[in-house]
Amino acid sequence: MGLQEELTQIFKDWGQELNSQERVALKKDASGYSDVDAWKAKHIAMVATSGVAAGVTGGPWSYAAIVADLLWCRKVAPLGCLGIGYIYDEDVDIDQDMNMIMAIWAGVGVASAGVPAGKVGVKVSPKATMKFGTKMIPKLAAKGTGKLAGEVVGKVVSKTALKASSKALSKLTAKIVDKAVAKVFAKAAAKVGVGWIPIIGGVVSGGINWWLLSTMMDAAEQYYSNPYVVFDGNELAV
Numbered sequence: 001m002g003l004q005e006e007l008t009q010i011f012k013d014w015g016q017e018l019n020s021q022e023r024v025a026l027k028k029d030a031s032g033y034s035d036v037d038a039w040k041a042k043h044i045a046m047v048a049t050s051g052v053a054a055g056v057t058g059g060p061w062s063y064a065a066i067v068a069d070l071l072w073c074r075k076v077a078p079l080g081c082l083g084i085g086y087i088y089d090e091d092v093d094i095d096q097d098m099n100m101i102m103a104i105w106a107g108v109g110v111a112s113a114g115v116p117a118g119k120v121g122v123k124v125s126p127k128a129t130m131k132f133g134t135k136m137i138p139k140l141a142a143k144g145t146g147k148l149a150g151e152v153v154g155k156v157v158s159k160t161a162l163k164a165s166s167k168a169l170s171k172l173t174a175k176i177v178d179k180a181v182a183k184v185f186a187k188a189a190a191k192v193g194v195g196w197i198p199i200i201g202g203v204v205s206g207g208i209n210w211w212l213l214s215t216m217m218d219a220a221e222q223y224y225s226n227p228y229v230v231f232d233g234n235e236l237a238v
Contacts, residue, residue, distance in 0.1 A: 004185060006067055010074050011102070011180045012173075016095050018078060023094055030083035039087060040217045043080030047073050047209040069209070077213055081220035088224045090125055096159060099173060100124055100229050105219035106179035108172075111226040115154035121228035123158050156228070172231075184212065 018026070033039045047069075078094075081101050085092040100122065103109035115121030162169055223229065 004181060006070075008177060008181055010070055011177045011184075016098075018094060022079075026079055026083060027086050027092070030086035033083070033087050036084055036087055036221065039083055040080065040214070043076055043083075043217065044210055044213050046076050047213045048207075073209055073212055077216050080213060080217050084217060084220045085224045090224050093159065096163065097124075097223070099176065100159075101216065101220045101223045102180055103172070103176050103229060103231075104222055105216050106176050106183055108176050108179050109229040109231045111219075111222035112228050112230045113226055114151040115156055115228055115230055116151075117153045119154040119230045119232060121152065121154055121156045121230045122162055123156055123227060124229055125224060125227050152228075154230070 030039065078098050082092050082094055082097060085097060100109065104111050109122075112121065162172075
């Protein structure tokens with residue numbers, strides 16, 4: 001199986017493989033945090049360290065080590081991303097939230113306070129609506145995430161309606177996976193390309209893991225700070 005096919009398998013159904021014990025443990029762990037930056041730093045360190053270890057020795061086995069390391073990132077990323085939802089006291093939907101977070105991360109959807117004309121907004125966070133007008137506004141403005149104007153003139157669908165439309169959800173998920181694979185492929189290829197070089201392979205591998213998890217958790221922060229994820233009308237029809 002080639003690298004692109006490996007990545008396609010890795011990017012499918014993130015989060016849904018967490019078992020009941022892992023879900024309970026995640027909520028308990030995240031509930032002990034009040035600082036999102038500390039939570040993010042903890043999980044970035046988990047994958048950056050493993051990335052360095054996977055590439056530092058080099059050698060002919062580097063490809064297998066790097067694929068295994070990306071699978072480790074697949075395990076850690078949902079924990080880091082979904083934990084942000086618990087820290088923000090959101091109603092975390094473990095089976096669906098990662099799909100929306102991945103949509104934001106891959107550039108398929110945009111986290112927003114409103115839904116512009118001609119767009120379709122998936123209503124994802126009732127609590128985020130209440131955050132506007134309090135401490136969340138300067139936070140979003142400072143990070144450049146979301147839109148402060150909460151105008152809704154486009155179409156709005158609920159997460160429940162999206163789940164019920166299996167055809168629309170499958171089409172959207174396939175597009176998210178395609179975009180995610182395209183986004184990470186060049187970096188993963190670079191990771192494999194230098195994986196055989198001792199030390200250098202470890203530095204590159206650790207840096208790519210840092211980028212991967214850091215940007216995904218930034219997308220999660222946007223997701224849990226806004227009431228909608230907005231898509232183009234032709235990308236989402238339910």
